[in-house]
Amino acid sequence: MKIFIALFFMLLALSLTTVAQTFDFSGQIRPRAEYRHGYKTLLVDGETPGFNISQRTRVNMDYASRLFKVVISLQDVRVWGDVVSSNKSDLNKMMVHEAWGELFLTRKLSVKAGRQSISYDDERLFGVADWSQQSRSHEALVVKYEPSETTRIHAGFAYNQSADKDTGNFYSLVNYKALQYIWVHNQIKNMAVSFLFVNNGMPYNLTENNRTIQKTKYTQTFGPYLTFKKGDIKIDLAGYFQAGKNNLNIAKSAWYSGGDLVYALGRFAYGAAFQYFSGNNQVNPSTTDHEFSTLYGTAHKFNGWMDYFYSSSSHQSVGLLDLYVPVTYKKDKLTSEFQLHYYQATASVKDISNPAAAMSPALGIETGLMISYTFSPEMKISGGYSQMFGTETLQAIKGGDRALSQNWSWLMLNFTPIFFKSEK
Numbered sequence: 001m002k003i004f005i006a007l008f009f010m011l012l013a014l015s016l017t018t019v020a021q022t023f024d025f026s027g028q029i030r031p032r033a034e035y036r037h038g039y040k041t042l043l044v045d046g047e048t049p050g051f052n053i054s055q056r057t058r059v060n061m062d063y064a065s066r067l068f069k070v071v072i073s074l075q076d077v078r079v080w081g082d083v084v085s086s087n088k089s090d091l092n093k094m095m096v097h098e099a100w101g102e103l104f105l106t107r108k109l110s111v112k113a114g115r116q117s118i119s120y121d122d123e124r125l126f127g128v129a130d131w132s133q134q135s136r137s138h139e140a141l142v143v144k145y146e147p148s149e150t151t152r153i154h155a156g157f158a159y160n161q162s163a164d165k166d167t168g169n170f171y172s173l174v175n176y177k178a179l180q181y182i183w184v185h186n187q188i189k190n191m192a193v194s195f196l197f198v199n200n201g202m203p204y205n206l207t208e209n210n211r212t213i214q215k216t217k218y219t220q221t222f223g224p225y226l227t228f229k230k231g232d233i234k235i236d237l238a239g240y241f242q243a244g245k246n247n248l249n250i251a252k253s254a255w256y257s258g259g260d261l262v263y264a265l266g267r268f269a270y271g272a273a274f275q276y277f278s279g280n281n282q283v284n285p286s287t288t289d290h291e292f293s294t295l296y297g298t299a300h301k302f303n304g305w306m307d308y309f310y311s312s313s314s315h316q317s318v319g320l321l322d323l324y325v326p327v328t329y330k331k332d333k334l335t336s337e338f339q340l341h342y343y344q345a346t347a348s349v350k351d352i353s354n355p356a357a358a359m360s361p362a363l364g365i366e367t368g369l370m371i372s373y374t375f376s377p378e379m380k381i382s383g384g385y386s387q388m389f390g391t392e393t394l395q396a397i398k399g400g401d402r403a404l405s406q407n408w409s410w411l412m413l414n415f416t417p418i419f420f421k422s423e424k
Contacts, residue, residue: 021065025420028058032412039408040313042400053080056133073098077133112142121225127298150187171203177216190230197222202247217245232264254278254292271326279319279347283358291317304341304366306386316397319346333374341366364390383411
């Protein structure tokens with residue numbers, strides 16, 4: 001906390017100089033209650049549903065001048081009750097969410113370095129993952145070249161170590177060892193086109209001459225993302241291919257495609273969308289990994305709010321076809337959204353009773369409703385309810401009992417006050 005206070009007064013002093021600059025000091029308090037009766041996986045008969053209240057607390061400092069910009073964001077993430085009320089110490093230490101500086105070399109070229117959120121396009125591959133209380137950030141160097149408001153080129157680089165070492169580069173965390181990417185974006189009238197290339201290096205351990213050594217295996221992900229908006233119609237399309245080697249040193253060949261059409265009519269917006277992920281065949285296995293990895297995207301935003309797929313929740317790599325219909329309603333400060341999803345495996349799922357046969361590809365149907373009310377720019381309340389209707393195939397790959405009612409509900413308060421703001 002002493003470090004935080006010192007940083008605040010240092011940046012405040014900078015804001016009082018005569019150089020043109022801005023300084024914002026803001027915060028966030030976000031408690032969320034969740035009732036989990038089949039969240040992420042099917043509940044087993046006899047299991048007790050989970051209920052907890054988690055909370056994110058953040059303080060943010062943002063300083064910018066003509067020459068550079070600095071952002072520091074500290075956060076505490078906890079579950080109510082995980083320490084006793086009379087505790088002398090805290091299990092939850094204040095952690096750094098973001099701490100980066102951006103140097104403006106010219107009006108078009110800048111370099112951004114430090115711990116930062118990385119987000120592009122619809123956040124399918126790179127996103128802030130804001131639903132999770134801890135969110136996501138990377139230690140990276142990002143070079144930005146933006147010659148105009150409609151053309152942007154970003155190149156990012158990261159190299160990770162698990163400790164400050166004088167010798168050796170062994171990486172022990174479940175994370176990428178090295179990462180390089182380039183993102184190119186251009187907008188022409190009603191259409192915007194982006195292209196993303198990611199070289200994702202994961203640590204791979206092997207034994208040679210009775211000792212464990214580590215190598216970095218790279219997977220390449222690349223493809224376009226297109227958006228078109230005219231009047232009341234908005235269309236998004238994306239397609240990505242993956243090649244290279246996975247973290248087990250197995251050849252990778254996977255792909256993803258997705259698209260949605262949204263039509264706005266008064267206060268309503270009606271949509272129709274799909275997402276297709278390749279997967280691994282359980283009946284006739286291949287020596288190549290065909291499971292598409294969503295890398296570092298915002299998983300909760302996609303494939304249903306109950307997080308059964310691609311959200312730290314395994315479904316045995318059998319791929320996914322998600323056909324869904326979102327309907328959104330907005331009036332003044334009230335927003336509500338209804339979603340209906342149909343899920344299907346895109347690779348064969350082995351029948352346990354007859355391993356040579358495949359089960360039905362149908363995985364289930366999920367419905368969900370979310371409602372939010374914005375009292376002011378600094379305070380919002382939101383909540384939701386979702387229900388999963390799973391099939392025998394979903395039960396086979398996830399476990400649990402599909403005959404039970406599988407549901408999840410939540411309620412969240414979001415306070416985002418601005419404590420101090422200075423502009424010169």
